[in-house]
Amino acid sequence: MDDGKMVRALVRAALGRALRCDPDRLPIGLKEEGGVLTLQGEVPDIAAKRRALKEAAAVAEVRRVADQLHVKPAVRMGDGAIRDHLRDALIAECAFQECAVRVRDRGTLESVRTPIGTVRGTIDVSVDDGVVTLDGSVPSLVHKRLAGALAWWIPGSRDVANALEIAPPEEDNDDQITEAIRAAHERDPLVDAVAIGVRTQSSVATLYGTATSEEQKAAAERDAWCTLGVDDVVSQIQVVPPTAPTRETRTA
Known part of the structure; x- marks a missing residue:
């Protein structure tokens, strides 16, 4: 051989x-x-x-x-639909309200949002065969990771190439990864961020706490995997279904 x-x-x-x-x-x-x-x-x-x-x-x-x-995408979507969904998600996210957003359509970069007042970065979005590319700059590593997570959340995304630069530069570490995962959990409607904790060591994210369903647990784990810099995810989340109300509670 x-x-x-x-x-x-x-x-x-x-x-x-x-x-x-x-x-x-x-x-x-x-x-x-x-x-x-x-x-x-x-x-x-x-x-x-x-x-x-x-x-x-x-x-x-x-x-x-x-x-x-x-x-494999959860839903097969055209590049234009993926681009438009991500554009809308970036514009709606308050963390990016001071960032300009531009999208590449048929080879042309078009501005879709320019902040009024202070501008703290520019996010350029392009999509090719389901692969999202993020270019430009953002003010922190958490912003970069959050933009990547939003791109991964689009059902048709097949991959995310996150080339956003940090201005001014920041030193990356496990705490930065933990903060970004928590930010994703806070924005995910399927996740109760208060009930789930995160710690990161050597780029391995450990999730702990409780979820009310397997769907909620899976969403919290997915958010961690979508975070740039995570090499592995260890889930210690326990599924604890909500307790059914007692007769006394229902009739109170």
Whole structure:
């Protein structure tokens, strides 16, 4: 077995364990060239994408991983619809009220919102085959991560390339990641942010607390996976359905 085949076999086995599927039936293609391993294909969700990239990079024989993985969209949408949904989400989000928003339509960058008064950044949105690209600058890492989460929340998004710069620059750390996950939880209508805690260590986010349903728990976990810089998510959230009211309560 040549070196390239050996590396692909090792990675395929690691991906099979991470995604809990037969290594020979992975929805991921592997291409190795010049020490760079490229992962291609469409995976079920962002958690699978992040896990696949992490496991591939952990194989000692892999020098560098190139990401060409896309996520299967919850709803198939055209690029224009994805762009318009994200445009509206950015304009509605109060955290971006001092940021200009522009969208690329048919190759032309069009301004859709210019703040009155202080301008603290510009977010440029473009979409190509379901892949959202964010360019420009924002005032903090939390803003950058929140913009990325909003892009991931669009049902038709297949991937998000978040190239937003931070002006002025900030040093990234686990606390920044934790703050961004909390910001996403606070904005997610499916999540009770008060009931769910977050801590991050070495880019691994741990979620704890309670959720009233499996749907709410899954939404909180998804928000963490959508946060740029998160390598893994450990969920300790307990599902505690709301208690049914007693007869006395109902008749009070």
